[in-house]
Amino acid sequence: MPTLTRDDDVFILDLGDGENRFNPDWVSAVDAALDEVEAAPAPRALVFSATGKVWSNGLDLDWMGEHQEQINDLLLAVHGLYARTLGLGVPTVAAIQGHCFAAGAMLALSLDARVMRADRGFLCLPEVDIRIPFTPGMNDLIKARLTPQTAHEAMVTGRRYGGTEALAAGIVQAAVDERLVLPTAVDLARSQAGKEPATLGAIKQRAYAPTIASLRDVEANRFG
16 A cells, blocks of 8 residues: 655655555545645655556556446546646656556656656556547546657557656656666655745646546546
8 A cells, every 4th residue: 555754855655565556445545645745844745656566557457347336436536636646736756666557657647757767667558458448537638748649659559668768758757777766756856845835736737727627527537
């Protein structure tokens, strides 16, 4: 489960040491961590990290198969999380040390910046291959955070981007050695920690207002 620690001005949210898949308990834990970060006085910044071979493999498909009557509630929570992080009045950076797939990749895209391991691990939107179309909100999030060419390729081909490929495509801001992923992300976050929260939040919320509205459209993003 996600755990929150602090390194001076930088909070570090470790998403976990497994596949870090999105189910109600996991999303609630991330939301609770965001509550704590937002309640802390500035300066502050937030790094989303993980431990092991996976940053996040996205939706918990096993949980969804066992709780089909609750799928829309989970999707509502996930879309709400994306909307929240996209407009958060806190600088955010993803420290991607391993695989980052599907809904996990979309969480990374909702953050301000991404640092990825250069030599191993992939970032991928595999929905075209697993036959799950993007919801309107997810579609708009991806298009808002990637160049048109990269968004098209990532969405319609399901390409797996290694760190250096992701850097070349503009998906991440840095691709570094494994041991440098978290320190680089923390340094990047710390460099932005002094931004005034209300101003930063207003800028991000206005810049991404259509995307945030799309993510919060309950009916449009309903499953099935």
